[in-house]
Amino acid sequence: MHSRTVTWSLLSALLLLALPWLLPQVMPAGQAQFWIANILGRAIVFGIIAMSLTFLATYGGFISLAQMMVAGVAGYTLAVFAEGAVPRIVGGLGYGAAIPLGLLAATAMGLLVGAISMRTRDIYLLMITLALAMGVFRFIETNIAWFNGYEGIRNVVGPSVLGMDFRNTFVFYHVALGTAALLYIGIIYLVRTPFGLVLQGIRDNPRRVAALGYSVALHRTAAFGVAGFIAGCGGVLSTIYNIGISPGTIGLGGTVNVLIMSVIGGLGHPIGAFIGSLIFTVFDTFAATIYDRDRFNTLIGLVFLAIVLVSPDGAIGIGVRLRRLLAASRR
Amino acid sequence: MDLAATIVLNGLTLAALYFIVASGFSLIFGLMRVVNMAHGAMYLVAGYVGYSVFEPLYDHDLWYAWYAGLAAGVAFAAVFGALVQVLLLGWMQGQELRQALVTIGLSIVVADQLLAMYGGTPRQFFAPDAIFGSTRVPGIGGYPTFRLVQIGVAVAVGVGLWLLLNRTKLGMMIRAGVDDRQMLGACGVNVPLVGVAVFSLGAALAGLGGIIGATAQPLAMGADGRFLLISLVVVIVGGMGSVTGTALGAVLIGLAEQIGQAMFPTYSVVLTFVIMVVVLALRPQGILGRA
Structure with a gap:
């Protein structure tokens, strides 16, 4: 069973890596390029941010609505310090320095969110993280000196990797895919370490974990820090993808979108984040064909409602149930 | 001195609006343990429904235009709230997180x-003559009458809620x-x-806030997020x-604002947010919350 999972993961990873070459075989080149950049690339980037939420929810039982805001902190830090961004706020740093700085800021913000919400659980945590996220959003939106207010910061074009330009669709896709894969493997590894086991213990029964002598507060805060780093990676990538960042990215809409992706995919496993973000992006792109371009929110809202009402464990849950049904009928 | 007094009075009138909206949120949370993420959407719905009743009447110069809009908005919100509870939330009682998610989905759709029906143009009610214009307030001078009415409504809501909770069978x-x-169920109560x-009562309060709020300041898309956030923080x-x-x-x-x-x-x-963080650090259950 275990080795089969590994084989499957390797196969799907290879398939994803080869997609930029496989897609043009089955569809016109322009269309393939569109799929790679606007659907798959975007889904991976948002999937990384959603995965930070899924990580907290799956292994800690924390539903944090602050993850998009944390991603935004990374994006804004990058935009504030990166050379060439318009308007120039601090500038002067190359991408090699600005990106790690952004990740550091996101990790710090993640730790801060964890520390502030330390004594709350469940829906209280949901409320407090949402309030924090909206607070940072409104602060950034009204602050001209540091964040250029409502307009945001433009022209964050990204570095060139080993002489290849980041703006090249294939380069961006592979960097995003590589980052996502590394973070995913990192999470799978982390939850098997003592730290991950304590985290899962906290999810199931924080009192017992505390009685065993572990510091619940410390582990919780650290988990939020890890999630902050993951969200930060997504934030940096999405800022480069969008060639800049504006407060709208981290507003209520953006915050809820990340939650929608995680829940649609399923909060039971980190892979759910990517399934959810792919479904979300496909709906987003083809809303015009399905219902009405301007009414995308109604469409995705209804999909979200249907998932929550019918299958609270998301697409993963549907898959598991289907497989069980098939196995039962085969018997 | 004048300025300071004006700022404090402004703060209090704003607080009055916040109280009206947040009291509904708090009421729903208190009894049902439901975090009603659609509370802001209910504020918005009541505002727009009230406005569509108000506008034609106002164009005909009828004195009761505003009151009719108020009644329509509040009634609509109350029915809407009751329907949400009956159709969506009632049968998943106890699954708090799922209920919160349902109300989030609902608020997106609503x-x-x-937006599809009313577009993005801001709308504003005109208060009836009786509560329009300005009143002389000692120490400040002329002050918009409607804002004072706002405080009156909030006090009435507060006293009414207190009486309802402490002096009636319900x-x-x-x-x-x-x-x-x-x-309670075992005692034969439905x-x-x-x-x-x-x-329904909580939604009606959001609706009341929606009409009052849309009279004091323009109503536009985004107000739902703003008032949801205010309710959360309050x-x-x-x-x-x-x-x-x-x-x-x-x-x-x-x-503070x-x-x-x-x-x-x-x-x-x-x-x-500094206030919120300090309260959370010292008293996670809120200043007057029960542990």
């Missing part, structure tokens, strides 16, 4: 449909339900029906499910 059931739902009543600061706590939270946040805007405009938002 806000988007409102209030007794609600308070008993907060402490022990199952026991708990789900009490739940519908509470949800209730987190004041204490979950306590009317007095909600009032205290609203006054603190309203004053106005004083902050007067003294350090760019950073005034931060003040609100």
Whole structure:
């Protein structure tokens, strides 16, 4: 069973890596390029941010609505310090320095969110993280000196990797895919370490974990820090993808979108984040064909409602149930 | 001195609006343990429905245009709230997170449909002549009458809620339900029906806030997010499910916002959140919340 999972993961990873070459075989080149950049690339980037939420929810039982805001902190830090961004706020740093700085800021913000919400659980945590996220959003939106207010910061074009330009669709896709894969493997590894086991213990029964002598507060805060780093990676990538960042990215809409992706995919496993973000992006792109371009929110809202009402464990849950049904009928 | 008094009065009128909206949120949370993420959407729905009743009447110069809009908005919100509870939330009682997610989905759909129907143009009610214009307030001078009315409405809502909760049979059931739902049901009370009543009342308060708020300042898309956030912060600061706590939270946040805007405009938002963080660190259940 275990080795089969590994084989499957390797196969799907290879398939994803080869997609930029496989897609043009089955569809016109322009269309393939569109799929790679606007659907798959975007889904991976948002999937990384959603995965930070899924990580907290799956292994800690924390539903944090602050993850998009944390991603935004990374994006804004990058935009504030990166050379060439318009308007120039601090500038002067190359991408090699600005990106790690952004990740550091996101990790710090993640730790801060964890520390502030330390004594709350469940829906209280949901409320407090949402309030924090909206607070940072409104602060950034009204602050001209540091964040250029409502307009945001433009022209964050990204570095060139080993002489290849980041703006090249294939380069961006592979960097995003590589980052996502590394973070995913990192999470799978982390939850098997003592730290991950304590985290899962906290999810199931924080009192017992505390009685065993572990510091619940410390582990919780650290988990939020890890999630902050993951969200930060997504934030940096999405800022480069969008060639800049504006407060709208981290507003209520953006915050809820990340939650929608995680829940649609399923909060039971980190892979759910990517399934959810792919479904979300496909709906987003083809809303015009399905219902009405301007009414995308109604469409995705209804999909979200249907998932929550019918299958609270998301697409993963549907898959598991289907497989069980098939196995039962085969018997 | 004048300026200081004006700022404080501004803060209090803002707090009055916040209290009206947040009290509904707090009420629903207190009894049902439901975080109603659609509370802002209910504010918005009531505002727009009220406006579509108000506008044609106002064009005909009828004196009761505003009152009719108020009644329509509040009634619509109340029915909407009752339907949400009956159709969506009632049968997943106890699954708090799932209920919160359902209301999030609902608020997305509602806000988007409102945008489709009414577009993005801001709308504003005109208060009837009786409460329009300005009143002389000692120490300040002329002050918009409607804002003073706002405070009056908030006080009436507060006193009304207190009386309802502490002096009526329904209030007794609600308070008993907060402490022990199952026991209340065992006593022969139709708990789900009490739940519908509470949800409807909470939504009606959001609706009342929507009409009052849309008279004091223009109503536009995005108000749902703003007032959801305000309700969250007020209730987190004041204490979950306590009317007095909600009032205290609203006054603190309203004053902080106005004083902050007067003294350090760019950073005034931060003040609100500093208050929230300090309260969370010292008293996670809110200033007047029960542990």
